[in-house]
Every structure is written in C-alpha cells, then in structure tokens.
Amino acid sequence: MNRARLRTSLAVVVLGTVWLPAPPLRAEEPILTIDSGGHTAIVRTVFFTPDGRNLVSAGEDKVIRVWDVAIGETVRTIRGQVGSGNEGKIYAAAISPGGETLAVGGLSAGSEPGVVRLIDFQSGQVIGTLLGSKNVISSLAFSPDGRFLAAGSGDTIVRIWEVATKRIFHTLSGHTQSINSVAFSPDGQRLVSGSLDHTLRLWDAATGKLVRLMEGSDGEVWAVAYSPDGRFIGSGGGGTAVLLWDAASGDFLRVLARKPNVFALAFSLDGQQLLMDARMGSVDIMSFSGGGITASFYPHDIDDFFPSATAFSPDGDLAATAGGRNQRIKVWNLGSGDLVWRLLGKGMPVLGVGFGFDGLSVVFEQDLRPESTNLPGRSGLGRALLLSRDDGRRITIEEAPLDLAIQAQNIAIQAHKVQLRSPPGSASDIDPVFQVVREGNVVREIRLDATSRYFDHSFALTPDGRSIVIGENDGNLLIYDASTGGLTRQLVGHTGSVLAVAVSPDGRLVVSGSSDQTLRLWDFASGKSLLTVFPASDGEWVAWTPEGYYTSSLHGDLYIGWQVNQGPDHAALYYPAAQFQAEYYRPDIVAEYLQTGDIQIALERANARRGMVAPAVSSIGSIYPPLVYVASPKDGAIVDLEELHVLAAALSANLPVTDLRILLNGVKISGVQEAPLKGNPREREVEFDVTLRSGANVLTFVAAHEKARSELVERHVTYRPPPGTTVSSGKPNLILLAIGISDYSDPSLKLSYAGDDAQAIATALGKQQPGRLFGEVRTRVLPAAGGRADRAEILDGLKWLRTQGTPRDVRILFLSGHGGLDDRRNFFFYSQDQGASEDLDLHSLRADRLLEDLIAARSPAILMIDACHAGAASAPARTRTDVTEVIKIFRERFQLVTFAASTGTELSVELPEWKHGAFTKALLEGLSGIADGFGGDKDGRIEVKELGAWVVDRVPKLTGGSQHALFDSGWVDASFPIFALDGVPP
Secondary structure, three states: OOHHHHHHHHHHHHHOOOOOOOOOOOOOOOEEEEOOOOOOOOEEEEEEOOOOOEEEEEEOOOEEEEEEOOOOEEEEEEEOOOOOOOOOOEEEEEEOOOOOEEEEEEOOOOOOOEEEEEEEOOOOOEEEEEEEEOOOEEEEEEOOOOOEEEEEEOOOOEEEEEOOOOEEEEEEOOOOOOEEEEEEOOOOOEEEEEEOOOOEEEEEOOOOOEEEEEOOOOOOEEEEEEOOOOOEEEEEEOOOOEEEEEOOOOOEEEEEEOOOOEEEEEEOOOOOEEEEEEOOOOEEEEEOOOOEEEEEEOOOOHHHOOEEEEEEOOOOOEEEEEEOOOOEEEEEEOOOOOEEEEEOOOOOOOOEEEEOOOOOEEEEEOOOOOOOOOOOOOOOOOEEEEOOOOOOOOOEEEEOOHHHHHHHHHOOOEEOOEEEEOOOOOOOOOOOEEEEEEOOEEEEEEEOOHHHOOOOOEEEEOOOOOEEEEEOOOOOEEEEEOOOOOEEEEEOOOOOOEEEEEEOOOOOEEEEEEOOOOEEEEEOOOOOEEEEEEEOOOOOEEEEOOOOOEEEOOOHHHHEEEEEOOOOOOOOEEEEHHHHHHHHEOHHHHHHHHHHOOHHHHHHHHHHHOOOOOOOOOOHHHOOOOEEEEEEOOOOEEEOOOEEEEEEEEEOOOOOOOEEEEEEOOEEEEOOOOOEHHHOOOEEEEEEEEEOOOEEEEEEEEEEOOOOEOOOEEEEEEEOOOOOOOOOOOOOOEEEEEEEOOOOOOHHHOOOOHHHHHHHHHHHHHOOOOOOOOOOEEEEEEOOOOOOOOHHHHHHHHHHHHHOOOOOOEEEEEEEOEEEEOOOOOEEEOOOOOOOOOOHHHHOEEHHHHHHHHHOOOOOEEEEEEOEEHHHHHOOHHHOOOHHHHHHHHHHHOOOEEEEOOOOOOOEOEEOOOOEEHHHHHHHHHHHHHOOOOOOOOOOEEEHHHHHHHHHHHHHHHOOOOOOOEEEOOOOOOOOEEEEOOOOOO
16 A cells, blocks of 8 residues: 555545544543452352353453453453442453354442343453343343343342344243353253242243243252253252252252352253352362362462362363452363462552551551451451551552561550450351450440351541441441441442451541452541552552552553443443553642642642642543554554654544654654644644664554553564575674762762772673674773763763663663752753752753764663762751652653662662662672573573563562662663573574
8 A cells, every 4th residue: 555545544434523532422420449459349140251262250340251261361341321329330251152242241330220231252341231121130041043032130020132133032920039140051942040938930032931840959059050961950159069950850960069159050062070169168170970089179278269160171171260359260170180270460459557656657458367356256467558658758668577467566556445345156247246345344236247157347436435347248338336236338449348447546547458368558537448459460550549640560550440431332442540650640749648638738739849839629520541553564464674763643533643653663763753633732743754673663653642651562673685695694782881879979979889889890790701692891980090971970970871872772871879859850860970959950960961962873772871970868858769650650750661670769879788779789799691581581691571570579579678779661672681691502
C-alpha cells in the first residue's frame, strides 16, 4: 500500500465515526478496583474450553479470567456491569460446545437481578442478554448442540432459552427453593436440576414436562452431572453422600461415595472417572466403573481449604480445582497426580492487624501462620504500614520492626478493665455471640444475626471501652455501644469477609483486614473510609483514597484501575491506574488526607507546597486517556526490506494530545513534533521510516495528554533479509559516564566512598576484552584526577556521553553522590559546588537535563543512581528524597533501564570494610560473574535483567534489611547482555 492510500485509510478509520474516541456509553461513576492477576474473591466456576487450550474462571470478584493452560497465566479478563456490594457477582458460567459463546450469570447490577449475559468468547464483547429471572442466576448449562441454554435461579424456576432468538423456550416450575445445578443429557433430550429443597427433578427438554421428581437426598443438592453415555446421573451436596441415579427413569440406584458437602461433580469424557469437590475436605477422583476413589487431592495447608469449583480437561489429562483463602486455582496432572500450575494473582488475605503505640504505624499479617494477633488463637504481625515518615507527608510499607510488632501484640482487646470475648467453649460460626466482660463478670452479650456468621469473627474494643467493633462475613464492620449493646453505625467498603480489626490508641482510627486482600483505614467518628491498601505478595503495594489519589511502590499501581460500566448489554471498560500517574499519583495528597479527612483541604495543602494552585478534585470522566491507532505496520508482519514505513495517530476525547511516542526495540525514535490533524489539538499523526534490525523487532506506540497516557500498543515485525543481502555484523560499543562525588565544598555533604564507587564501576565494566561482547568499552570518570565535578564539567561529560559512538551503542550513566528535590518536587543531582542550603538551580542539574542527554543518541540507555547516602542525615530534609517517586516519574518520561540504590526515603549504607556503598558492592559482585544465570540462562554473559535481579536480592542482605535496591526496565526489554565473562568466545 502506498503512502497516499495509507493516509486515506487512516483518515477513514481513525477520524470517521467508526473509531473516534468518545465518552463511555453510560455516564456512570468509575469504580476503582483491584486487578492482581488472579481472583480476589470466591471462585464459583471453572471449566476448560472445548479445545482444552484455555481455562475459564469466574466468581464473586465479578471478573471472568481466561487462563492459558500451556503457560499458566491470565491472557484475558472480561468485565461487565457491576454495582456496589453483591451486585455483579458471578455465580455461574458456561461455554457453548463450539467454544464461541460464553454465558454468564449471577446477581446482576441494576433493576433486573437475574440477567444472563451472552459474550463473544474471543472478543469479550456482550452479544446479547437473556432476561426474565427474578432472582440470582446460580447455574447455567448449554445443550449439546448449543441451541439452548438452561439457567437455574434463586426464584426456584429453571428457564430454557433459545440462544439464537434470545427467547424463553420453556419455564420449568416445581422446585420450592433455589436451584443450584442444571445439566443437559448428552443427547439433549433431558434436563436434570438440583435444588436446595433436597430434590432433583428430571425434565423433558423438548416439551418442558416433568419426567420424575427424584427424592432421597439427605441434604441440599448442590451439584448434578450426567455420565457421558447418558445412562447415569450423579448428585452431591449438603448431605452425607454422592448418589447415583438412573438417567432414563430417575430411579435411585446406589450411594457412590460417603462424601459430605460436595460442591461440584464432573465426569471425564470417557466416563471412567468422577471428580468430586468436597467443600470441607479433599477433591477426590473416583473410578466410576470400579466404584472406588483412585486419587485424592487433599489440601496440604490451611490456604487450600474450602474448594469451590472443579473441572476435567476435554482430553481427561488434567483436572482444575479452585478455592482456598488465596482464591487459587490448581491444575493437576491426573496420570501422575503432580501439580501442573497454581493459577493465582499477587494478592493475599489480610489475616491480622494492629497499631503501634504512637498510632501512626499499622502492622499487619498475610502469612498463613498458625497464630495471628486479634483472631482467636493467632499471633505474629510481619509487615508495617508507616503513616508518618520524616516530614509527615509520606506513607510506605516495609517489614515491621520487631519493637513495633511487639507493641501491636501488646495492645490487647481490652481497656479500662473491660474485655471482649466469645463465650467459653462456643463455636462462633454456629452461635455468633460476644460477651462484654468487666473485671471477670459478663455484663453484656451481643448476638449477631445469621448473615454475619463465619468460622472466625474479628473484633476489637475502643481504648475507652465504650464501643465494640466487629467484622462481618459480608464485608461490613459493625460498631456497637458496649453499655447498651445497641448498633450505632456500620463501616461499609470491604467486598470480602473481615478477618481482623484494631482501633488506634487514641481511638481516632480503625484498621481492618479482609479476605478481599486489602486493609482499610477508617475514621472512627464519621465511619468514613480514609485509605484502602493492597499489599501484593511480591512486595509491591498501593494505597488510595476514595477519590483515587494514590501512593505506591514502584510498580504497585499496576494492580489497581478504574472500571467504567457501559450497561448490562456491553463489556465494561478498564483503565489501569498507572495510565493516570500524572494526575493521581500524589503521595503528598494521600498523607494529608489521612490527617484532615477532607480531600479538598488535602489538595490545597499539598499543592501549596509545590507552589501550585489546588484544582478541584479530578473526575476520571473528564480525563480519559488518548487512544492510539496504528495503520502501518500490521502486527506480525514479516518483511524483506530494512526500511519500514510507520503511520499512526492518537486521538483524545477531551484534552489536547501532548505526546505521541514511538519506540523501536525499547528505544525512543519519535516524539510528537507533528502538527495536529486538521488543526485539532486532540488529534495527532506521526509518519516516518524506521530502520529495522535483522530478526525480531518490536514497535511500541504510546500517546499522552497532560493528565493521562494511553495503553501501550505494540506491533511485532520480523525483518528477513533476502539471500545475498549484506547485514552489518559489527559489534556495538559500551559507553559509560561515571560520576562519583565525595568531597563536596559544603562539609555537611561530605561522603566517604562515592568517588571510589564511580571509579570501581568504570574499572569493572572496562576490563572486558574488546570484540567479545562490545567492539570497545569507552569510559569517563568525574571528577577526573585533580579535577572537580562542578556543573560545567558534568555538562561537558554529558555532551561526551551523547556524542560518542552511534545509535547502536549501549550508554550508561552512573551517579553516586547527593540528590534532592526543589519546592516543586523536581529532582536534582548535586554538583561538587552545591551547598546544602543553596538554591539547587545554582550549581546542580535537574533530572530531565541529565536524562535527555543519556537518551538523546536514541540508543539503549541505562541509569545507575545512588543519591541518598547516609551522609545526608546531617543535611537539610530535602536530601531525603523519595527515590521511588523519582524513579516512577523517570519511567513515564524517559525510555531507559534504571538501577537505584534505595527505596522510598531509605538511606544508602557505606561501610569501611567494603570501601563502597552497599549498592556499588552488589553491582561489583554481580559483574564478577555471580549475576550470570540469576533470573536467566547461565551462559557467560550477564544480562541487564540478571544484574538487576541480583542487586535487588543482594542489597537487603548486605544491609540487614535497612536498604532495598530498585530495578526498573520500564518499557525496555532488558534481556540484552552488558558484560562478558572471561573465556566467552566473541
């Protein structure tokens, strides 16, 4: 296609009515939600797709996940209309026999409680809705030919829809309680339903007439299944056994297994095995022909109790079981009994919480240990949420210091000689009663209603002894008057069971932990939710206010985002919070909000510190990110020309597009220099030619306006030179500028080993033999012998770094010294002449000035920075830079790989025995060869990602946990090598 045709195509598709970005179809308030990569609430259904390639799961977190069975990862999520509380929870799902259509039901959001959504499985788009149920949809099944869909409902009725016309074909009445399971016979002629009324009913699917009322179950029927040959029906549930029935007559035949509380049943396709999911015990596989249990997948730890769903793969080789407190899904090899995959996200339930004596630190526990502080029979709080650090404007999460953990454990649920307890010898899930005890005497009993029952209750007493806080199974916190036993208010916000609660020593705050994998801070007096925190299992974390302003670890904001409902007949939109970093990543606002409880006051105070006028609270609806459309190239293209034409556009619904970046193999090659399309600042276009490297290439497109950026759009292109084409075989060079400043003019800033750090890194990287990995290694160290690293000399060094070599080369900027922030939170690296109290613009260099030179050559760029040395302790507070905040800003604005010595406001450790800082020592150890194979293949070459993984692992060990290094590859593939060990051939 020639350029004229490309441009015409772009104009038609992008600027026409087909694709123009527009506000959401429904003007609903966006919902901030967690996306941890796995489920965050009970998984109600799992099943394999007919081709066996994917596993589909859904449940009470209101999200459908599609997992790739080959790699064990989520490949797609499907979201639909949700509301507050239980609205939107999914209790049933099924896929058509051909795998084209997904049917999903549960408790719908809106006036229709029992809507069934029909979803195109490949696109995730809603293609129809089935209406008519008056209560929650609890079971779904397609007929074998895919023509019909049966749904069991909480309104006691089974409805059969004709899928093509979306009309009710039959309404099957007779059950007296909710219908929990339905199944078609293999020939599609019959339908069986199981109900909480302790019966099964056998129906003629063609006429809708009842064939047989099947009685004999000694409990609620939760699961029914046909054998593949259509001769038998199996059933299980709240009774004591799994039963076998004659499918033709409905007669009871025999007890298959003495297995109580069976939540799900599934026959293998060959009919030889029956999978039984026991709600309170093991997941068993029974040899159906032989009648005995041949395999048992019994929970090995407390986290795997309470299985909730099971499925066989179509080929019978695999079984999937879901459940446990982490909502994990396990995939088993049925032949060997080995575990193939644990499919779960990065969240864990918060099991224990407590306050330190100062009331400014919260300790919490997620590890599944035998004990935990404020749950009966548990103790041990391992992580701390620090609400006040240094200037009072920072929040962070780290390992709880021992003294803080002990403090929290010593703040017992008692005050003024008043205690709260469960009655001695009681079982709280059967008789949820709490006693108020004063000096050993029971003065009051509080009884919770049946909806609050749970196998554990969490509770706490306020320090003055006047109020009791009790966590409920449905996610609410109830506050009772300890004198009267009356309910005074509810704290509503959690979406899972409240497992732990605590009250601050001053009575101002309540903290709660939940099975929804979050902890929440509440204002006790008003009941207002102040802060929600998601602490991920990989050490990342994010904390946000009700309005969406957040603070986080380096990558923590990848775990939350805004869902925007589009109505029950459309898929919901989802925007990761990281796309809104420019507007909503405000650690200072979050900290102020905790102090004031008023978001507008928090905005005014935080912005005043930055010299900015505080705007009104932002609405997501007014700042939706731009969209990117790529006309050329097409994804997956294979070309035989080195030059590739690129044509793309960015469009914004409301704000002017300020940037349209294109990266080739992680290196920025274009920014928004072009004029707006048709003079409209909300529409931008970029068009140019790029030079590909032989083999695989990745083009990345991202657009932004002043408050948000688009998602990353990738195009993969393979360049295969024609036979006889000469391809350059020259090796790139490694170019390093290392700046290490120890002897500052201001004595208060003097450091011991920063200069040694820079020299050692240059020596280590420079000792590589030319021709092995790089053509040559060029290094320059500042200050030079007898010289100074003042502002002019640093600028000269940056010019040298920019102008050396070619775009094929790898460039590294190593910085060791002091850094700080100005009043507007701009980061500066101090030159040797900088005084601790002087204006930073006088002698130092702003980060964007440093990094623009690093990336100006459009070559792979690496930043190594250690700018928070312990020597800063005697200097002004501005040297206590929040490194995480600085690096997060770097990763959005610059395309580079970053190594940082510390996290948050940690100080970098220097020790005489090392003659280096801990960061440099770890780098040198890694470059000695230890990092080879650390997170990669051991091949004699140290890749950037391997060195990063080593440093992140090593620095905390060197410093006893007081310092944690950061490694961030941003949007760059960091699998390229940086060092070749001796003996590695060229």
